Amino acid sequence: MAKARRSNDWGFPRWRGYGSSREATNVRLCDRHGCEEKGDCPAPKAPNSPDRWYFCQKHAAEYNSKWDYFEGLDKAEKEARAKSERQESAGYAEASHYGWTGSGDGSRSADEMRALDLLELEADADHAAVKKAYREKAKLVHPDVKPGDKEAAAEFQKLQVAYEVLKIAEVRREWKG
Incomplete structure (x- = not known):
């Protein structure tokens, strides 16, 4: 009577790869x-x-x-x-705001993305496009153009903050890279 051989598939470490069994697979x-x-x-x-x-x-x-x-x-x-x-x-x-990623390629912060949304720009907009969009929008609501309009003044301040956020981020990117 032949002695039964022990399989190589027992214990740790496994002596043969996990997908290498000899049985036929469907x-x-x-x-x-x-x-x-x-x-x-x-x-x-x-x-x-x-x-x-x-x-x-x-x-x-x-x-x-x-x-x-x-x-x-x-x-x-x-x-x-x-x-x-x-x-x-x-x-x-x-609950989507709890996600790890948002729009864009991940190189921009949430503040930058909000600023880009305010300026109605895509996530991959360069600084020249940011500057152009800021100037166009700021001309429409500038306090010199609309004196005494509190809503326009508030909108102008939002645009200023958005531009500053994006400008600082651009300077930081240039400094790092």
Whole structure:
């Protein structure tokens, strides 16, 4: 009688890699006719259906590009479904300010992003665009142009603060780099 050999897969350290077992593994192929790629991207066959197609990445992207979540619904049903979806996800939108990232590439602070929003600029705006936008907006609400208008004066002060924040950040970036 042959002595049973101990497997290399016991204990620590593992003497063989984690994906290197010798048993055959089942690989599901893409459900697209004629495709021989691995089908690891599930896609629903119909709205609210548990049945799934399994496509390769290429065919999943093709399938999803044509997918209409509201297909087959009339206008009132579409609006009702969209409204319920917004209500269900409202908590996520409300808590979005807790996220690690916001718009932009991460190189700007939250104060800088608020200043850019006030000047109606994109997150990647350079200092020349900031200066131009500030001057255009400041000309409209300057106290010399609108004397005695408290709202215009408050808006002008907001623009000044926004410009200062962005100017200081630009100087800091130049100094560091």
